[in-house]
Amino acid sequence: MKTAALLAALGSLVSASTFAAAPTDPFLWGVANAAFQTEGEPAPSDWAAWTKVSGRIADGSKPDQVFGFWKNYEKEFDLAHDLGANAFRMSIAWERVEPEPGKFDEAALAHYEAMIVAMRKRGLDPVVTLHHFVNPAWLKDGISNPEFPARFTDFATRVVARLGAAPAKVRWWITLNEPTVLAKSGYLDGDWPPGKQDLQATCEAMAQLVRAHVRAVNALRKLPGAADWRFGIAKHWRPFEAKTFSPLDWLGAKITDHFFNREMMDGVLTGKIRMWAPGAKKVKEDLPIEGGRGLDFIGVNYYGRSIVSFSTKSPFVIVAEGDGPKNDIGWEMHAEGMYETLRQVAEYGLPILVTENGVADANDAYRAGFIRDHVAEIDRARAEGIPVTGYLHWTLTDNFEWAKGLAPKFGLCAYSLTEKTHSCRPSFQEYRKVIQAHR
Numbered sequence: 001m002k003t004a005a006l007l008a009a010l011g012s013l014v015s016a017s018t019f020a021a022a023p024t025d026p027f028l029w030g031v032a033n034a035a036f037q038t039e040g041e042p043a044p045s046d047w048a049a050w051t052k053v054s055g056r057i058a059d060g061s062k063p064d065q066v067f068g069f070w071k072n073y074e075k076e077f078d079l080a081h082d083l084g085a086n087a088f089r090m091s092i093a094w095e096r097v098e099p100e101p102g103k104f105d106e107a108a109l110a111h112y113e114a115m116i117v118a119m120r121k122r123g124l125d126p127v128v129t130l131h132h133f134v135n136p137a138w139l140k141d142g143i144s145n146p147e148f149p150a151r152f153t154d155f156a157t158r159v160v161a162r163l164g165a166a167p168a169k170v171r172w173w174i175t176l177n178e179p180t181v182l183a184k185s186g187y188l189d190g191d192w193p194p195g196k197q198d199l200q201a202t203c204e205a206m207a208q209l210v211r212a213h214v215r216a217v218n219a220l221r222k223l224p225g226a227a228d229w230r231f232g233i234a235k236h237w238r239p240f241e242a243k244t245f246s247p248l249d250w251l252g253a254k255i256t257d258h259f260f261n262r263e264m265m266d267g268v269l270t271g272k273i274r275m276w277a278p279g280a281k282k283v284k285e286d287l288p289i290e291g292g293r294g295l296d297f298i299g300v301n302y303y304g305r306s307i308v309s310f311s312t313k314s315p316f317v318i319v320a321e322g323d324g325p326k327n328d329i330g331w332e333m334h335a336e337g338m339y340e341t342l343r344q345v346a347e348y349g350l351p352i353l354v355t356e357n358g359v360a361d362a363n364d365a366y367r368a369g370f371i372r373d374h375v376a377e378i379d380r381a382r383a384e385g386i387p388v389t390g391y392l393h394w395t396l397t398d399n400f401e402w403a404k405g406l407a408p409k410f411g412l413c414a415y416s417l418t419e420k421t422h423s424c425r426p427s428f429q430e431y432r433k434v435i436q437a438h439r
């Protein structure tokens, strides 16, 4: 008994030191997806309701017209294994796990546990997102509900206590996916739920997301097992470049960088909320952070850069795509921006995991080159000592691209709804070669 206790104590020492030495872990190569976009059979949520309103989804498609990850997860993990991946990012649908406030569905938790065990059997290290844009239908007003931080914390605590322990043993946790994008699309652009167009409400929503992250991480760090877990967010980061050498364009680029990139990152890392944009009143609050740091690593979603020019009308900036080649949905493909992003994010001094990077490309005309070019920029950053710990491509199989519906094809594989079969595009093999070449 005594020897067993000693071995257990040594075991926990070893895992604590592995944790501290994160950069020596094997580089994570894999793919990323999210519950609402891939699972099919959506449970009641703000997004499920949104997709039912005519005109909200550009091509009129529905989130259940996908391959159905909820039931067909084994197939996806087989594909990821064939790809040579050693990691897989997925998310947990809050609306499945907590279908009514305070009532947790044991069967849903057990189902996610079985998914992660199936993933692990194929040598895939799970990276799990707790909030990927979607709120349960019962959470009135979604993230603006004053109870959102506490409710999210309860949900996160249940999930992490269960899936962070054996047999699932998830180590990599993402609390929030792209919080700034969620606030901007839902509260400023108005094309995602709740469909508002209000700058002040956008700043409030950003603050509310920080409160949820900080409250959740503070609670999670107190759970038994916390020494094995790493917490991050998946931050959509964009380099903002001034259109000309004019000081006004430069100022515009600085303001946009601050609003889109840094206010959120500073908030979740330090607990200091300072949300502001020209024309809004600053939302300011200081939250205590357990252990003094809100993140163990930074997840970066990189899709491109933005070009900024000054405008005389509020909000005083015009943000545009760069003039390089575009993907199917008009986003510029700009691999150098990956390096620039990593360089900027490295200033925070934490390990970086590329949690998303991908391209809408139905004909698979650009994807292989896109992956090679972006990975080359990651190699360049790593060669300079930037601690990048993995690359997760968005995505393995075509799925539901939010307000754009099914039209954009981000998958290494396509899926035929009529024949119920996957067919992988040539870039699948090309990504496989990239992974092999780095092993």
Ligand code: FCB
Pocket (backbone or CB within 6 Å): 034, 037, 177, 178, 181, 236, 301, 356, 394, 401, 402, 410
């Ligand atoms: C990101 C989202 C992800 C997916 C990709 C294309 O902004 O995090 O869910 O939609 O874009």
